[in-house]
Each structure stands twice: as structure tokens, then as C-alpha cells.
Amino acid sequence: MKNKLNVVCEILNYNDAETVFRLVDKIKDFPVFNSILIVDNDSPDNSFSKLLNRYYNNNKIVVNKTAKNGGYGYGNNYGIKYAYEKLNADYVLLANPDVSFSNEMVQKLLNEMVKKNAAIVAGTQRINGIPIRTPAWKIPTAMQWTLIETKLWKYAAKKYYYDPSLFELPDLQVECVHGAMFLLDPYKFLDVDGYDEEMFLFGEETVLGYKLKSKGYTSFLLNNVYYDHEGSTSIKKSFNSSIKQDQITHQSKLIYMKNYLHINKLELMLNKSIFNFVILKKKLKDKINATKGR
Structure with a gap:
């Protein structure tokens, strides 16, 4: 064509x-x-x-x-x-x-x-x-x-x-x-x-x-x-922290769930709690790795 x-x-x-x-x-x-x-x-x-x-x-x-x-x-x-x-x-x-x-x-x-x-x-x-x-x-x-x-x-x-x-x-x-x-x-x-x-x-x-x-x-x-x-490449120049990238991703997912799927407040809180746990786990892992590297 x-x-x-x-x-x-x-x-x-x-x-x-x-x-x-x-x-x-x-x-x-x-x-x-x-x-x-x-x-x-x-x-x-x-x-x-x-x-x-x-x-x-x-x-x-x-x-x-x-x-x-x-x-x-x-x-x-x-x-x-x-x-x-x-x-x-x-x-x-x-x-x-x-x-x-x-x-x-x-x-x-x-x-x-x-x-x-x-x-x-x-x-x-x-x-x-x-x-x-x-x-x-x-x-x-x-x-x-x-x-x-x-x-x-x-x-x-x-x-x-x-x-x-x-x-x-x-x-x-x-x-x-x-x-x-x-x-x-x-x-x-x-x-x-x-x-x-x-x-x-x-x-x-x-x-x-x-x-x-x-x-x-x-x-x-x-x-x-x-x-x-x-x-x-471009994203990493602005957000080189994987945790920061995850936090932004989670914010986007919650917008989708609230504004498009229209899930109720309890479901929203549950998903938000899971995201917070994922971030906490990564922060603890990074802290442990940093301590081992000293």
C-alpha cells in the first residue's frame, strides 16, 4: 500500500x-x-x-x-x-x-x-x-x-x-x-x-x-x-528509585479502581493496604541490604 x-x-x-x-x-x-x-x-x-x-x-x-x-x-x-x-x-x-x-x-x-x-x-x-x-x-x-x-x-x-x-x-x-x-x-x-x-x-x-x-x-x-x-531510559533519569516508581504506579491503579471500576470504599482500602504492605516490605529489604553492605 x-x-x-x-x-x-x-x-x-x-x-x-x-x-x-x-x-x-x-x-x-x-x-x-x-x-x-x-x-x-x-x-x-x-x-x-x-x-x-x-x-x-x-x-x-x-x-x-x-x-x-x-x-x-x-x-x-x-x-x-x-x-x-x-x-x-x-x-x-x-x-x-x-x-x-x-x-x-x-x-x-x-x-x-x-x-x-x-x-x-x-x-x-x-x-x-x-x-x-x-x-x-x-x-x-x-x-x-x-x-x-x-x-x-x-x-x-x-x-x-x-x-x-x-x-x-x-x-x-x-x-x-x-x-x-x-x-x-x-x-x-x-x-x-x-x-x-x-x-x-x-x-x-x-x-x-x-x-x-x-x-x-x-x-x-x-x-x-x-x-x-x-x-x-527517560523514566529512570527522572525516577531512579524503584520504590518511587512503585508508589506512582499504585496511585494510578487506585485512580483506575475508584474512577473507572467504581469499587466501594472497603475494597479501595483493602487494595491500598496491600500496596502499602508491598512498599513497606521493599523498604525493609533495602534497609537490610544496606546494613549488610556496611
């Missing part, structure tokens, strides 16, 4: 201009893209000026900036809305700065998107050259999303994850995909109000999957099409 569609690649930056440079310099000549939109999420490290200075004379690359750092969802909602309303995008490839992919890979996503009239089409993520075990998952219940972080994770995983044999199929209709990179229909994305901006970081893909499915939109995973992910 010849690409006559307007495809925009949207990259969200926060304090990570050097990683953005590496990605953009690799993809700026990809024929599949009409434009590359870089959105700086109000970085305090002068990223916006660096990005502007680097690409000011390139008509294919647009550099923009949010008014505040409202988190991952806020920044990407801004970028996707800009791509749709200002750049007239038919489709938007949302890409983290620390991913790597080919023009051919994006074209395959685009072919599938048009064929299936999907809201989202994703490829399979690889880390260190190895495909991840769970490239997609189902919309979880409150208890499944809580227990997945405990020693009872295997019980939750039986219903939360797809059977691994399904990832051997060429393509698979799924409910949720990883947010590091996927192609989306901006009309459908904005029709469900995009990412939940109450969720600052982590867990936002699951809520997006919930919202799209609730509206009757579909998402697909291509199992034999790959992109590489450096393993949350």
Missing part, C-alpha cells in the same frame, strides 16, 4: 534532549512520516531551547512545549491533539525517546491500522534484542491488578495475561498494549479523551485500553513486527 496518509510521529521529551536527538536523527528521513512532532513537557533543564536550536531549519520537524509538566498523559494528550488539529494527522505514531524502529515497521502498523479500522496498532517490544513475554494484556479487575504485585501474582496472571500461544499468531486483537510505541487514530484517541491526566505516570495504557474498549474501539498487536526499547 502506498502511503498517501498524513502520519505524524509524536515524541514526548522531559529532561532528555540527547535521547530525543538520537531517535529523531534516525527517523527524520523516513518516508512514512509527513512530520515529526517533539513535545517538551516543560523540562527544567533547557531541553526546549536545545531542541529548537537543533531543528529550527527543518520543515519536517516541529518542536513545541507544554505550559506545565502535567505528567506523561498530559504531555501526550497535548501532542496528539496538536498533531490532529494543527498538523492534520490521519494517524499518529506515539514514540518514547528511547525506542528504535524502522520505516518498514511503521508501514506495517499503518497497513494493519487501515485494514482493521483500529484505534491502536502496536508492534512487539524487544529489550536487549529479546521479545518481552507480555507485549499485551487484558483489562484487569481491581484485585487482579493488586495481586499481580504480590506473591499471589500467578493467580492474577492467569486471567490478566493472554495465553502465550496467542503471541505466535501474526496479529491479535488485544485490550492493552505497552505505551513505549504504538500507532493510533487521533480521532478515536481524542474521542475517549485520551490518557487520564490524573495519572502522572505508569498504568495509563491500561486505562486507555479500558476507555477505548468501552467506546467499542479495537486495538491490535502484530506479533512478528518488532521495535526495540532501551528499558525506560
Whole structure:
């Protein structure tokens, strides 16, 4: 299929201009893209000026900036809305700065998107050259999303994850995909109000999957099409503590349970207590390890 569609690649930056440079310099000549939109999420490290200075004379690359750092969802909602309303995008490839992919890979996503009239089409993520075990998952219940972080994770995983044999199929209709990179229909994305901006970081893909499915939109995973992910390079620069990342994740999960699943106060308290126990256990483990290291 010849690409006559307007495809925009949207990259969200926060304090990570050097990683953005590496990605953009690799993809700026990809024929599949009409434009590359870089959105700086109000970085305090002068990223916006660096990005502007680097690409000011390139008509294919647009550099923009949010008014505040409202988190991952806020920044990407801004970028996707800009791509749709200002750049007239038919489709938007949302890409983290620390991913790597080919023009051919994006074209395959685009072919599938048009064929299936999907809201989202994703490829399979690889880390260190190895495909991840769970490239997609189902919309979880409150208890499944809580227990997945405990020693009872295997019980939750039986219903939360797809059977691994399904990832051997060429393509698979799924409910949720990883947010590091996927192609989306901006009309459908904005029709469900995009990412939940109450969720600052982590867990936002699951809520997006919930919202799209609730509206009757579909998402697909291509199992034999790959992109590489450096393993949350940008996130680690901002939140290098695994405990801090867990706390943010738990906050997002509680928002999902309260605002979308509408669980009662007792259930909410129970799940919150389990999350607090998980954090306490990790803190004690870190304290013990620190004592042993003296």
C-alpha cells in the first residue's frame, strides 16, 4: 500500500534532549512520516531551547512545549491533539525517546491500522534484542491488578495475561498494549479523551485500553513486527528509585479502581493496604541490604 496518509510521529521529551536527538536523527528521513512532532513537557533543564536550536531549519520537524509538566498523559494528550488539529494527522505514531524502529515497521502498523479500522496498532517490544513475554494484556479487575504485585501474582496472571500461544499468531486483537510505541487514530484517541491526566505516570495504557474498549474501539498487536526499547531510559533519569516508581504506579491503579471500576470504599482500602504492605516490605529489604553492605 502506498502511503498517501498524513502520519505524524509524536515524541514526548522531559529532561532528555540527547535521547530525543538520537531517535529523531534516525527517523527524520523516513518516508512514512509527513512530520515529526517533539513535545517538551516543560523540562527544567533547557531541553526546549536545545531542541529548537537543533531543528529550527527543518520543515519536517516541529518542536513545541507544554505550559506545565502535567505528567506523561498530559504531555501526550497535548501532542496528539496538536498533531490532529494543527498538523492534520490521519494517524499518529506515539514514540518514547528511547525506542528504535524502522520505516518498514511503521508501514506495517499503518497497513494493519487501515485494514482493521483500529484505534491502536502496536508492534512487539524487544529489550536487549529479546521479545518481552507480555507485549499485551487484558483489562484487569481491581484485585487482579493488586495481586499481580504480590506473591499471589500467578493467580492474577492467569486471567490478566493472554495465553502465550496467542503471541505466535501474526496479529491479535488485544485490550492493552505497552505505551513505549504504538500507532493510533487521533480521532478515536481524542474521542475517549485520551490518557487520564490524573495519572502522572505508569498504568495509563491500561486505562486507555479500558476507555477505548468501552467506546467499542479495537486495538491490535502484530506479533512478528518488532521495535526495540532501551528499558525506560527517560523514566529512570527522572525516577531512579524503584520504590518511587512503585508508589506512582499504585496511585494510578487506585485512580483506575475508584474512577473507572467504581469499587466501594472497603475494597479501595483493602487494595491500598496491600500496596502499602508491598512498599513497606521493599523498604525493609533495602534497609537490610544496606546494613549488610556496611
